[in-house]
Amino acid sequence: MTDGDGFDATIHAPNRLRVCALLDAVSEAEFGTVQQQLEVSASVLSKHVGVLADAGYVAQRHAVRDTRRRVWLSLTAEGRRAYRAHVAALRAIVGEAEGAGA
Amino acid sequence: METEAGAASRPTPEEAARVLDQIGRDRDAVRRLPAPAWYFPAVAAMVAAAHLSQLLPSPVGALVALAVVAAAVLAVRRHADALGVVGWSVPPRIWLPMGALIATAPAAAVLDQVYGQRWAWIAAAALGAGAVLAWGALHRRAVERGA
Numbered sequence: 001m002t003d004g005d006g007f008d009a010t011i012h013a014p015n016r017l018r019v020c021a022l023l024d025a026v027s028e029a030e031f032g033t034v035q036q037q038l039e040v041s042a043s044v045l046s047k048h049v050g051v052l053a054d055a056g057y058v059a060q061r062h063a064v065r066d067t068r069r070r071v072w073l074s075l076t077a078e079g080r081r082a083y084r085a086h087v088a089a090l091r092a093i094v095g096e097a098e099g100a101g102a
Numbered sequence: 103m104e105t106e107a108g109a110a111s112r113p114t115p116e117e118a119a120r121v122l123d124q125i126g127r128d129r130d131a132v133r134r135l136p137a138p139a140w141y142f143p144a145v146a147a148m149v150a151a152a153h154l155s156q157l158l159p160s161p162v163g164a165l166v167a168l169a170v171v172a173a174a175v176l177a178v179r180r181h182a183d184a185l186g187v188v189g190w191s192v193p194p195r196i197w198l199p200m201g202a203l204i205a206t207a208p209a210a211a212v213l214d215q216v217y218g219q220r221w222a223w224i225a226a227a228a229l230g231a232g233a234v235l236a237w238g239a240l241h242r243r244a245v246e247r248g249a
Contacts, residue, residue, distance in 0.1 A: 007112060012113075014121075017121065017125060018124065018125060018128050021125035021128045021129050022128050022129070022131075022132050024129070025128075025129040025132045025133055026132060026187045026188060027187075027188045028182075028187065028188040029132065029186060029187045029188075030183075030186035030187070032186060033132075033135070033185070033186025033187055036186075037128065037131055037132060065183050072188070087122070087125070090113070090118040090121055090122055091118075091122065093112070093113065093114075093115055093118040094115050094118045094119045094122065096115070098115075
């Protein structure tokens, strides 16, 4: 799903891109924290995390704390590379337009 | 941008700019999650205690240092659980205090072992704890600015 310039259709879906942006800023984030930041339902976030996990971009770690089951999400090395390449592709799209307009 | 379920089409420059702006805000938001009030003072106290433990006679000093490191690990775990994130990427403005924090222990060890300057551990404790508190103050200011 990646073009030659790094544009990645799997990542580009709005909520998936935001999930990747959040996870790129940290090592790991708890599912509930990501859900709160994105202001989406657990089922919606779960669906997008599933797509990213299937693509090998996001890893999930299950942990129990104070009898509460929690899921921690992180970008895999491949996911981090793909996200950063995608952001570079977006910047190039913006930059090309600015260059053409100059 | 595109539908969530379907394949993503390439955005126009305007859409790409909007997307970049949004993900920039998302990254800032996660960096500005407020740390629990106890976190930075507790870590500063532990950094100071780890340094000052070197002034205690052996093996008490080593045992105290080990206990402090174990407490620090627990504190960081608690902090991560309370916050819901682990391992913020460290912004460049933090590099100097972090560098000072990391450099204090070996510098004090050299001054103590080579030159017999035991006071170096007290200075290192103050510097290390100060670096952590400075980080905490910067973090608090960033959170307040983002609120």
